[in-house]
Amino acid sequence: MTDVGRSTGHVDETPAASRGGRPRDPALDEVIIRATRRRLVLDGYSAMTIADIATDAGVSRPTIYRRWAGKLELTIDALDYGFRAQGDTYPNPRLEELSPLEAFTEAVRRVDPCYFNPDAMVLMGNFMAETIRTPELLAVVVEHAVEPRVKLVERVLADLRERGEVRADIDVHTIATMCFGSYYAAFLRAEEDRGHLAERVVNVLWPGIAASPARPSPAADGG
Structure with missing residues (x-):
């Protein structure tokens, strides 16, 4: 803006x-x-x-x-x-055509409120402050911006679960909410490398939700 x-x-x-x-x-x-x-x-x-x-x-x-x-x-x-x-x-590739890890990472990346607008966090703070006086504003943001992004993460995880790529018992709602919240935590903690937050979040979550432990790459194990 x-x-x-x-x-x-x-x-x-x-x-x-x-x-x-x-x-x-x-x-x-x-x-x-x-x-x-x-x-x-x-x-x-x-x-x-x-x-x-x-x-x-x-x-x-x-x-x-x-x-x-x-x-x-x-x-x-x-x-x-x-x-x-x-x-x-948003990039053109269809998420269902990506590898499981890539699809999850891209979905988390799109959850970023600042994906398009670097001032989005400031705006969100303004709208939350208006909740009592003008609740319609935050309702519009939630309906048009927050829920579609968070539900995208839920849909990607549900699809991966159906394909057997992630564990059958994962709570997609809570995971998606955590991914969304990570951007607000990074903003409030003044994280400098927020541009790679999606990859960092996924790297932490993926080992716990993947159907089978990811095998280390040759570079990682010295091969």
Whole structure:
């Protein structure tokens, strides 16, 4: 989100949509959405204002209100924009076509809240702080970002269990939750090498859940 720069001057809304039926300008919508995402990081939801968003986007406040009923609706659209963009960054290989260890590692990697957006942890903290005042925000994040990622780990483990690659008695729910939580623990402990956290987590978990102990590689045993 920090890649959003400040604009100068107001953008003319001639091609934009209004509630009267004129076609909307997707490019202008994206400018507003990206300015909103930047403000969420800098100010948090409560302190963020439509006026600041309008200034950053180079549009007028009426231009925003012709598109969104208010700050909550705009924020939800801004979050959905990020969720879709994150999905587009995932590598192409189908997880079921990878080796068991590779598939599990990739699923854990995709659980990372910062996979697409390095400011995701800051945003999550803001939304958790809004739980009492605006619970809808955290609910959107949980529904659209948290649960799909964690359930992906669960599905991969369940598939590996069905194929006999991992033990039949593993608790996929708890393992997936631990994988997700590891990113928050690493963030709070200021771990420097969070980019390889998925591999480190899997290296710890895999020996305990694999159907049979992994054989050491020749490099590992000196062969």
